Amino acid sequence: xxxxxxxxxxxxxxxxxxxxxxxxxxxxxxxxxxxxxxxxxxxxxxxxxxxxxxxxxxxxxxxxxxxxxxxxxxxxxxxxxxxxxxxxxxxxxxxxxxxxxxxxxxxxxxxxxxxxxxxxxxxxxxxxxxxxxxxxxxxxxxxxxxxxxxxxxxxxxxxxxxxxxxxxxxxxxxxxxxxxxxxxxxxxxxxxxxxxxxxxxxxxxxxxxxxxxxxxxxxxxxxxxxxxxxxxxxxxxxxxxxxxxxxxxxxxxxxxxxxxxxxxxxxxxxxxxxxxxxxxxxxxxxxxxxxxxxxxx
Numbered sequence: 001x002x003x004x005x006x007x008x009x010x011x012x013x014x015x016x017x018x019x020x021x022x023x024x025x026x027x028x029x030x031x032x033x034x035x036x037x038x039x040x041x042x043x044x045x046x047x048x049x050x051x052x053x054x055x056x057x058x059x060x061x062x063x064x065x066x067x068x069x070x071x072x073x074x075x076x077x078x079x080x081x082x083x084x085x086x087x088x089x090x091x092x093x094x095x096x097x098x099x100x101x102x103x104x105x106x107x108x109x110x111x112x113x114x115x116x117x118x119x120x121x122x123x124x125x126x127x128x129x130x131x132x133x134x135x136x137x138x139x140x141x142x143x144x145x146x147x148x149x150x151x152x153x154x155x156x157x158x159x160x161x162x163x164x165x166x167x168x169x170x171x172x173x174x175x176x177x178x179x180x181x182x183x184x185x186x187x188x189x190x191x192x193x194x195x196x197x198x199x200x201x202x203x204x205x206x207x208x209x210x211x212x213x214x215x216x217x218x219x220x221x222x223x224x225x226x227x228x229x230x231x232x233x234x235x236x237x238x239x240x241x242x243x244x245x246x247x248x249x250x251x252x253x254x255x256x257x258x259x260x261x262x263x264x265x266x267x268x269x270x271x272x273x274x275x276x277x278x279x280x281x282x283x284x285x286x287x288x289x290x291x292x293x294x295x296x297x
Contacts, residue, residue: 090241
């Protein structure tokens with residue numbers, strides 16, 4: 001295999017200033033170990049909480065394993081391009097478009113991709129959608145600042161929580177049903193994963209604590225529904241102009257209708273993460289998944 005490698009010296013970027021720093025450090029360490037197993041010369045570059053970083057001389061490519069702001073919003077990608085360093089994943093422009101829900105949601109709606117009814121609110125603006133709703137900051141990941149609101153008396157605190165992270169909040173119709181996610185790696189769509197949690201709320205704690213949630217792969221849904229979800233995931237990936245990898249979150253109602261929530265353009269790469277689990281079900285080991293993402297640069 002070594003003769004086919006496009007790159008030899010790889011810098012894995014992890015950490016950064018976002019609220020998902022700890023998860024990113026774990027993702028980066030796992031990716032670095034996997035690439036070393038495949039025979040790459042790997043430097044782990046920890047991006048500071050102030051966004052500072054230094055890539056070693058001779059680095060041929062950067063594997064970006066950063067989540068949330070600075071990592072997924074196009075910032076680090078633009079900085080790497082200024083230094084002439086190729087990087088995994090989407091372009092700065094596509095990253096920014098996918099990460100900012102005030103930009104990505106209209107793209108989904110315009111492309112005819114089913115997504116929950118939504119609106120954007122700033123401080124002092126009134127909600128027009130009926131309860132129940134989900135409210136979240138437009139530029140955060142990993143469910144940071146997200147609330148589900150079922151009672152009117154809980155609304156203002158939930159909106160304040162979201163606006164504590166961003167000046168704009170996304171408010172969308174709450175879709176009851178199954179939590180699904182679909183990974184995309186290049187042109188390959190991975191099996192549909194169902195996420196099962198005790199209370200049906202896949203929040204930050206459930207995402208990153210082993211044993212808090214389980215992944216059912218493939219999801220126990222009709223084959224035609226699974227195909228439709230996979231087609232929608234690829235359509236989202238392409239509509240947003242993404243590259244390399246992505247993971248599309250979907251809710252499936254009991255009547256069989258599904259709704260795309262969002263695309264994560266640098267999904268988690270930890271031992272409990274969804275994309276690696278789906279890749280294993282597809283027949284790719286974790287090191288193979290990392291190498292495939294690297295070779296798409």
